[in-house]
Amino acid sequence: MSPDARKTVRRSRCVMTEIILPNDTNNLGNMMGGRLLYLMDKAAAISALRHANRTCVTASVDSVEFQSPIRQGEVVVIESQVNRVFRTSMEVELNVWAEDTRAQTRRICNRAFYTFVAVDDEARPVPAPPIFPETPEEHERYEAAARRRELRLMLAGRLKLQDVEHLRDDLLELVRQRG
Numbered sequence: 170m171s172p173d174a175r176k177t178v179r180r181s182r183c184v185m186t187e188i189i190l191p192n193d194t195n196n197l198g199n200m201m202g203g204r205l206l207y208l209m210d211k212a213a214a215i216s217a218l219r220h221a222n223r224t225c226v227t228a229s230v231d232s233v234e235f236q237s238p239i240r241q242g243e244v245v246v247i248e249s250q251v252n253r254v255f256r257t258s259m260e261v262e263l264n265v266w267a268e269d270t271r272a273q274t275r276r277i278c279n280r281a282f283y284t285f286v287a288v289d290d291e292a293r294p295v296p297a298p299p300i301f302p303e304t305p306e307e308h309e310r311y312e313a314a315a316r317r318r319e320l321r322l323m324l325a326g327r328l329k330l331q332d333v334e335h336l337r338d339d340l341l342e343l344v345r346q347r348g
């Protein structure tokens with residue numbers, strides 16, 4: 170990969186594949202949540218590093234729901250990519266699949282959004298390079314990332330309601346619907 174090629178979403182992509190063994194599971198034979206979160210954090214970090222090409226730290230993890238248990242013997246596939254870069258921070262999206270290799274089926278198990286921040290050697294935030302979405306899906310995720318960012322910064326107490334820009338129409342629509 171040429172170091173000066175355009176920084177696309179594709180270049181940040183990471184696919185992590187692991188087989189679930191007894192050591193990874195609870196008494197029910199299902200993968201433990203903490204083990205999955207550990208792998209998700211690693212995959213997200215790889216995407217952030219592939220994009221920023223410098224140290225990146227986890228700033229936040231949006232709510233994670235475990236929709237479907239992953240069973241011993243199944244293969245877990247974690248796909249991650251940078252959706253959007255703001256200034257120093259990046260939104261990384263993760264999609265987790267469980268693969269039953271006997272039945273040759275795959276089901277989605279969870280989706281999560283991590284925020285990573287590019288930092289210098291003193292752990293101070295520094296700007297990350299811009300990212301270029303290419304496909305219609307990547308453009309959609311790019312747009313949606315701005316709204317999610319506002320919501321997470323509001324929840325973290327870092328953004329006031331009056332400073333919301335991208336989320337404003339969604340909030341007004343919600344207020345209108347609720348009467």
Ligand SMILES: CC(C)(COP(=O)(O)OP(=O)(O)OC[C@H]1O[C@@H](n2cnc3c(N)ncnc32)[C@H](O)[C@@H]1OP(=O)(O)O)[C@@H](O)C(=O)NCCC(=O)NCCS
Nearest residue numbers: 226227228229255256257258259284286292294321322325
């Ligand atoms: C993340 C960290 C670098 C932010 O530092 P800070 O002094 O708050 O820096 P800033 O206020 O300049 O914020 C830097 C960026 O982080 C983003 N950010 C900070 N807190 C955030 C949060 N809770 N959620 C999402 N983004 C956040 C800011 O929006 C900003 O993004 P932008 O530059 O793209 O606009 C700092 O809090 C830190 O080092 N945290 C510990 C990181 C770590 O150890 N992670 C592993 C934990 S297990």
